[in-house]
Amino acid sequence: MKALVYNGPHDVAVADVADARIEQPNDVLVKVTATNICGSDLHMYEGRTDFEEGRVLGHENVGEVIEVGAGIDKVAVGDMVSVPFNVSCGHCRNCEHGLTSYCLAANVEGMAGGAYGFADMGGWIGGQAEYLRVPWGDFQCLRLPEDAREKQNDYVMLSDIFPTGWHAVEMSGLKAGESIVIYGAGPVGLMAALSASVKGALKVMVVDRHPDRLRLAEQIGAIAIDDSKGDPVEQVMEHTKGVGADRGAECVGYQAHDPQGNEDNAATLNKLVSSVRFTGGIGTVGVFIPEDPGAPDELAQQGKARFDFGNFWFKGQQMGNGQAPVKRYNRHLRDLIAAEKVTPSWIVSHNLPLAEAPKAYEHFDAREDGWTKVVLNPA
């Protein structure tokens, strides 16, 4: 089958690889009809992880079931399904408690959490390919309604970014009528903004510096804060009568940098602590990693950050962090899409065939104007 293969930093290519196939009785084989390029793919694309050369990327997948293993009894051939980026078994201690992002059976011994086409997440083959093997298929596949193909650009957001944005807001503790500031207007930040408004936020502020992204935030009623035009903390204070936002969300991750490009992995965390009120809450879904050999300084290379813990403690804030357990949210988010209460596809800028994926990575990685979210359509 054709798949997008990682050959090294800034080098991906469409190549012939071994066909995905049924290997275990509980496997489901999916013909991939839509698969997104994600901001977290860029950490791997840029060589800022230990992602192995020759591996296939892609963890935001939707497709049609074309074959099922002998142990599958719910999912059927012909179903259109959303596949959560978390590979999870459904029966380990963490899965039983809904913590599918920390499944104990989907990674190597001593590690928790699996994902398709991702560094350090169990070695699963990604879905930026013609076909995808889905283990524990009955547990993992979320069946989509009859409008699955028509609204594919909406449903494809269910495998990662919509639940991840929702999780950031959930962890922040937002209640209806409260304000929230979201750092990062990439796809996840925009989904966090959408989630906050669905959850009844009084005021949603989104910090970024790319005009195309900020425009998308404004299109759903958020306040755009351009951090290249002034201190974002001061701007948040102006919008909140000097008190700070009730809640905050980190949707940037460890490659955070200022408008001039100087990297500081604690930059957004510290700005959040300053932007959020005393006793407020923060949800951190931007990716942080235990080791980052490509980081500009020694501390960051060890995965450590100059986090302003003093201010955080003094303000009595709370923070939740980590990868989203997609299955906790994807069913009701699917139903919101089906009922036309939300249309997360408003961020999609490109639908492209798999063959154009290498070019798309270049444009998206360069944060080129107008490349806000790329959906690949291999089938």
Ligand SMILES: [Zn+2]
């Ligand atoms: Zn993703």
Ligand SMILES: [Zn+2]
């Ligand atoms: Zn599990």
